[in-house]
Amino acid sequence: MAEIHVDVRGETCPVPLVEMRKAVRRAQPGDVIEIVGTHPASQKEIPMAVEALALELLAVEGEPDNWVIRIRR
């Protein structure tokens, strides 16, 4: 299983969400995607997208302006 890293620190709406989606499209089933970012709204909306896409949310860590989210496809 591969691990894909996405760095969207400094990016604002809607880029973190879009980059998450692109990474999920690249990933194989079972791969883990780790996203690091600083946009507060994205920390809330990426888990919403994970639910909508029926993926597995492994972790949401850090502060609203400095977070790490881990997803399994």
Add this chain to the structure above:
Amino acid sequence: MADRTTIVVASGDMDKLYSALIIANGSLSMGMEVSLYFTFWGLERLKKGGLEKGALSKMHMLGLGKLFMNWRMRKANVASLQRLLNDFKELGGKIIACEMTMEIMGVTRDSLQEDLIDEYGAVGAYIHDARQSNITLFI
């Protein structure tokens, strides 16, 4: 079938095009399909070199307001319209150009960014997508 968002992009104003593309890309990112139906002044933005030419819908002030807004957006690191449009296409979004607008405004296919356009259509094309959509907007 996946959930769908369908947006009529009738305005060519910069801020409204941002709204349309951000909602479109948000929808794609959350697993929906998206159709953008470009008509009237919105279609002007699909002309070659036309994407960034829209005025601000309010406080444009002969371009001063737009300069200020662009400066603020650069400071906030907001993505360009070109990047949003590239992301839209990469995530599988569909663009429909209104044929009646092309006819009445004298817009030819070769004056448009044809590589972005999936379909040339009339109101039937919009209704076909809109009636299967969970979200429809007119911007």
